[in-house]
Every structure is written in structure tokens, then in C-alpha cells.
Amino acid sequence: MTAEVNDVAIRAQGLSKSFGAVQAVRAAEFTVSRGEIFGLVGPDGAGKTTIMRMLAGVLRPDAGGILVDGVDVGAEAERAKLRLSYMPQRFGLYEDLTVAENIFFYGELFSVPRKERLARSTELLDAAGMSPFRRRLAGQLSGGMKQKLGLVCALIHTPQVLLLDEPTTGVDPVSRRDFWAILYNLRESGVTILLSTAYMDEAERCSRLALLHGGQIRYCDTPARLKQAMPGALFAIASPTPRALRTAVAGQPGVLGVLLMGDRVHVRVDDPARRLPELRDLLAGLGVPDGAILATEPGIEDVFVALLGQEAPT
């Protein structure tokens, strides 16, 4: 029992929240183990932000219970806040304060002792590659640096649980890689991370994913098992005119779904052995060579679309 409780970083049970007539979250249940990077994925308005705000203790659920690091968030929000950290979807630091001032401010709010604050902020700023920008106003930072500063401020009180709402949206690929490097380091040191993301490559990096739709958690598993759960098999077809190809393939017998992936089209079929020759015939008529059709492993985006039955938000 004790062992189990100690291993659980976040437990949400029957979590529900409505805004007027909109049921933003319906009976969400999940458990995140210590040291996990847990991903929330779902289209716009699926309820990702609402779940995170409830976990962070800034939004009161209509029903359900939340345990963060063993603390009941509903009953002891103040105590829970010391153990977790939440970075909202929207940049929430003071733009007319400098990097160092923002860090100082959040350090003080969390009553981090001065010495510890200085050591920690130096370490975090170095890790984020932001040491040269201490005196810059937060409002003058680039998008990626703003997010890193948000992360530094969120980590100043050494939380056990980190909640990040789309932390890399609008951030360039290089900064995103830096950002993830920091996240991996944090996980090494035992921090549990729950994040939402609109990027499928990021979803792939999570230890487990919850696929959210219409306020409900539809699936929750590791990326690998989610892929296994995907019904059917996948072919990738390279084509100079992928859009025309998609139109041609969609609606053919046995075709469960067609997804545009850059210059390829991913075609999901019910029975690959039977459908491959059919596809070849169809494509020959369109002038696509046999060699362009390859069986392929599904990416998380394919799974997402297959399971939730709709386009992924990219």
C-alpha cells in the first residue's frame, strides 16, 4: 500500500468540470507514476488545459478527486502548490520585469531560501543556456526563451510534479530540442512531468499518453501499445501529387483511413494481404509505380487519427 502510494505522483479520479453548458472534462481517470513523462493529446477544446488547471489547484473540479504527490489538491491546495508547478499555456510572467527579477519574484513567493534560490537559478539558467540574458526584460525574449524562462521559474522551488500546458507551441525546433533535453534531465532526477502537446513527435517521446476527445480520456497507454491497438495495417505511398492520390484512395473498399503526411499518403486498410494487390491495381491506373507502396509502422499521428477518428492538431 505505502509503496504504491509512494510510486504514484498524480492520481485523478472521476474528474469533471463544466462551464455552463460545455462539459469541458467528463469523468477523467488516470494515474501517473513517479518519474514518468505523461502526455495529454487531443484536438483543440478537448479539455487538456482544464484538466491541468484542476491538477494545479487553480480550478475547482465539479466532481472527482486529485492526489498530487500524496496531497489531496481539493482539500489542501496550498500544500499541494508547494509540491507541484504549473506552466500555463499562455506565458504568464511579468514582461516588464527582467529574467532575474522574475526568478527572484517566484523564488520569494515559494519562500525559497536566498542561498538555495541563487544556486538553483544559476544552475537552471545555465542548463537553459540563458545565463547571458539575466538582465533582459522578459517581454523582449524570443518565444523559445520565454518558455525556457517559464520553465526556470516553474522549477525554482524544486517541485516534484511539473505540469506543462503546450510548453513548446510556437517554439522553433532547436529550442524545442533544448527544452526536451531539460525535461529528460528532470526526469532523471525523479521529477514527474505531465504535459500536453500538439506535436506528434513530442507525444512519441512520452512514457505514456492519454488521448483526449470531447473532455473524455478515450485511450491511455504507452505509445507502443497504442500503436498495437490501432486497428488495421498501414501503407505509405510516395507521390508527387499526394492530394490527388488521397482523393483517389479514400472510400475504396477496405480502406479505413487516409492521412496526408507531407509528400506521402498513409493508407490504413483492414486486411493488408488482400488490399495490397487491389491498391497496386488502382495506383497503376494513376501511373504510380509499384515500388512507391510500402508497408509501414504507424506513427502516433496515425494512431491518433485512427483512434479518435479525426485530424490531429498540428
Place this chain on the structure above:
Amino acid sequence: MFERLSVMLMKEFLELRRDRWAMFRLIAPLLIQMLVFGYAATFTVHHVATAILDLDQSQASRSLVSHFVATSRFDVVDVAKNQADITRDIEEDKAVIAIVIHAGFARDLENGRSAPLQVIVDGTNSNTALIALGYISQIVAQFSADQASRAFSPRVGTVPPEIGISLQTRPWFNEGLDDRWFFIPGVIGTLTLLQVVSLTAFAIVREREVGTLEQIMVSPIRPFEFILGKTVPFFLIGLGDIALVSTFGILWFHVPFIGSAWVMLLGASLFLLAALGMGLLLSTFSRTQQQAFALNFFFVNPFFILSGFAFPIAAMPKLLQWFTLVNPLRYFLVVIRAVFLKGVGIAVLWPQLAALAVLALAMLTLSVLRFRKSLD
């Protein structure tokens, strides 16, 4: 708790200091409005364009005319020859007021009968007209007093002081007092209310709008610590405003300050707390600064009109009179005017001070409760 509050305050003042125009925005509008109000908001009327038709042409009638010529309140723009001239003067806006002395004016005076004097007023500007009428009655009263003293003693008497015989045509106007003196203290209270309410409301709504409120609420800070951190600076700014504008009024407009600065400080503090409560309350009803702006406009105007600043509360319909009971400006205006002009202290002003304290407590409590709710 104190370290969270103090870091919150530190942050507020840092932001204020970063804002290069803050000082200008805080002070310039106040001083400019003070000047505008000081010069424009007055019931005293000078140089009213006047036409005079003297059909009597007696010594008495000429003496009356000279009374009008002598005062700067009236400018005699036309000495008319006949009734038609008068009509034309008024219609063509050459004159706002026409005075007609009918034939037989002197005779009636001699005989001790009441001598009619016709005054024609351009009613399109009823304010000026009313005030001018008041002056006319004063002048006429003065004139008849002169005549009377002449009748009783053959010598030409000294001119008695004007105030003694003025007619009460404007009961709200403190006769004999420069009405600027009456206005300036009122302006101080009104401007401070406007500034403090809007600053507080905007500052909090801004944090909500740009998303910093969401981020800060994830920290262990408690709502009332946040609120204190947001309001204490505006309390100090409000006190500074009142001190600055008062000094300005005293030095520039020579408004006397007879009372005690301590009573003023007490009244101002309670008033500011109520104003902060109002601003906070407004902020809980607005999601965006734009909404706050509209609300501010919607609420502050009635508070201003229903304060007794310009329009006497006793003359309002009962319903509006009741509303003024929850208007902090109403009480503060009494306090500030009394402290400035009458020099009375707590012994007299305690009902107003108590009302301000109750209002401040009520508004702050209400707004803190609502603020907690509005966080979701």
C-alpha cells in the same frame, strides 16, 4: 505572509518604475483637470452682455443704469432707443439680458409705490440667466436701499455692504464665499475617486487579461495577499494625489486650508479604502480591460453626479437620495470641504467618517469574496 506581500509590493513598484510614463500619467491628468475645473466650474458670471432701455430718463433711472454700468458682472452693450432695439439685441444674441425701465419709474419711487422694472432674459442658457437674475436682484436691492437712505436722510449715505441685502436666489451657493473655494475641494475628492478606482480596476484586470494572474495563483500566495499587494501602492498613490492636488489648490487658487491635516488624512484614508474596494469590485466583473473601461465609465459618473459635488442632494428625488447614502464621495466631499473651509474636526465630522469606514469595510469585504470566486 509578510515576505510574499513584500515581494509583491516590490514587484509592483518595480513595474511602476519601469513604466517611464507612469509618473506623468498619474500626475498630469490630475493637475490639468484641476486647472480646468478651477477655472471653468464656477457659478460666478462676469460680463453678461446687457442692453438697457431707459424710457423714464429721470435722475433715478439714470442712477439705476449707472449701477449696472459700474459692475463688471454686466457689460452694457447697447443703450436702446425703443422696444424694437431690445428685441433685436436679444434675437441677434447681442445681449443675453435686457433691462427696460418704463416711463413713470421715478414718479412711482417718489410716491412710495413699487416701481416695476422689466427684465428680459435669453432663456436658452438658463444657467447664466438664473445667475444673472440673481445679480440683478442684488443690484436692485442695493439701489432701493440707496434710495431709501436718501429718502430718510438728505445726505448721500455711505454704501452699505453688498452682502447684507443680497436676495437668496441661489440657496446652494454659499454667499460671500468665492465659489472656487467651494469647488476645488470637491474637485480633489472627485478626481481622486476617478483615478484610484480606474487604476485599481485596470491593474487587476490587466493581470487577468495578460495571464500573469493565472501564473501567480499557482504559487502559494493567498488571494488577499495578492489583493493587498495590488492595492497598497494605489492607496499610497491616492494619498499622494490628494496631497499634491490639495497643495496645488492652496497655492494656485488660494483656497484656504483652515482645518487639521490629520482629520484630512483620516478622511482621505477611509475614502481611499472605499475607492480601492470599488475598483476591486469592478475588476471582478471584467475579463478584459475594455470591459473594465466601460464599467468604470458606467459607475463612476453616477457616483460623481450623485455626490453633492455640483447638484444639491436635498433637491434630488428620494430614490436617488437613498443611493447617495452608499456613495463614499458624498461623505468625503463633506469632510474635505469642512476641513478646508470651516476647519471643523472629528467632533463634527464623525458621522461622515463613520459612514466612510463602514462603506470601505463593506466594499472591501464584498470585493475580496467576489475576487476569490472570479479566479475560476
